[in-house]
Amino acid sequence: MKQPPPDEKGAADASTSTAPNRASSCGGNQNSTGSYPVSPDGVNPREAGAGAHLGAPGTAPAVARLKELAGSRAEAFYFALCQALTGRDIDVGAKDKQDQLRAVLVEQSYRIADALESQGIKAYGTAKLSMVGVISGESIELPDFRNIVFIPLVAQRKRSQMLKQLEYFVQAHPFSRMWVFTTGVRTPLHEVKERVEWLSRRISKLNARPFMRAAGVSIVFRSTELGCVARDETGTPTFHIHAHAIVDVERKLPLEEWCKFRDKVQTWWNFYFHEAGKLEGVRETCKYVVKPAELEILTAPELAELHRQLFGRKLVQCLGELKLQRKELEETRQCLVRIPGSGQSHLKALPKWNGGGCRKEVEEKPKHYDEPPKDWIVANLPPSTVLTTRAEPIVVVMNYTGSGQFHGNRRIEALREICGPKFVGGSDPPEGESPTLLHRRRVIDDPQSGGAGGQAE
DSSP states (O other): OOOOOOOTTOOTTSOOOOOOHHHHHHHSTTOOSSOOOOOTTSOOTTSTTOSOOOOOTTSOOOHHHHHHHOSSHHHHHHHHHHHHHTTOBOOHHHHHHHHHHHHHHHHHHHHHHHHHHHTTOOOBOOOOEEEEETTTOOEEEEOOBOSOTTSHHHHHHHHHHHHHHHHHHHHHOTTOEEEEEEOSSOEEGGGHHHHHHHHHHHHHHHHTOHHHHHHTEEEEEEEEEOOOEEEOTTSOEEEOOEEEEEEEEOSOOOHHHHHHHHHHHHHHHOSOEEEEEEOOOGGGGSOOSSOTTGGGGSOHHHHHHHHHHHTTOOOEEEOHHHHHHHHHHHHTTEEEEEEOOSSSOEEEEEEOOSSSOOTTOSSOOOSOOSSOOSSEEEEEEEEESSSSSBOEEEEEEESOOSOOOOTTOHHHHHHHHHHHHHHHHOOOOOTTOOOOOSOOOOOOBOTTTSSBOOOOO
């Protein structure tokens, strides 16, 4: 295992990647018009007779039955995951708090999107997606925003995906450290693009310096933030542009050598630089580009200008070993799934179950349709409490009609057989407490239409 350099006190132990992509692409800039590409890995739930009939739900299947139900190795992993995680409860108070926080993000997202639309910038997509509980049948609509990074729900989705990648990396590199880079004076709105590009190039140049390589230190992640918004004496919005970075350390350095190395970084960077020590949590390294509350300060024209300044900029970047990790997961068709543990949860790479064909489908389904298909399942998610206080498998559905039955869908019927008994029974409550409510719908008022809306992190 890699050893860290000591901190300033000489303590030897003190140093040192929504919805899945498939669902996200349906809700972002890639919405198609007229032709709807859908991979044939799932059976259209409205087409009867597709898939073998399963036994009646309610009997807990043994391992052999689980394997029998699965149509592929990846699907077997997914079924086992759902069977293990279904039925876990969360406190009603905690659920209320979670829903309230998300409701605020929804409201802020609509305000920003409306402001951009008023300036001629398209902020809404055309996809009609919903999250539906496989067992409970509860559902919520997913607001469809285009891929604009400072819309809070878009930022939340992107951040959630990246945090998994970072946490998985740190699991294997426990002595990673966090650095913070600043860019000097505050940046006026019309100079944001130029300053962001300068910051990105500067960090890349630092990574290539000989003294970095000699010390066995490399920057593997950079996240650019605009910081708090403040107006100067002319009323122009200004930003405190800076970057958080994750640094991989290959070997232990003596205290004196580490201090000299850090001084070299500070001298070369020239502006304020903070060596924040051993990385205790990845959330601090990957935050919102601009905090949603800070955007309340900006007018509609200023939000439009911010969009133009940030359009096409790479605000978050994986480098070195972290970039290779992401590439390997993609090439081996694996996704990162959180596995609860007795003490602390951890992330595990499992075969992707969304996308690709399945050997148990009885016929090849067409990949394109002349009109939007109804009740089409575009992604299966692990069990979650996003809809009720009890975890259950979730599906992301295109053009949901509200029935929630999905008759004839082989995977849905298998999940109901595997997870139905655990969802009804739930997990054992703490001593002295009663089980939480089984069906408790999460409703968020939609500022535009009065319907429900939300986004899972």
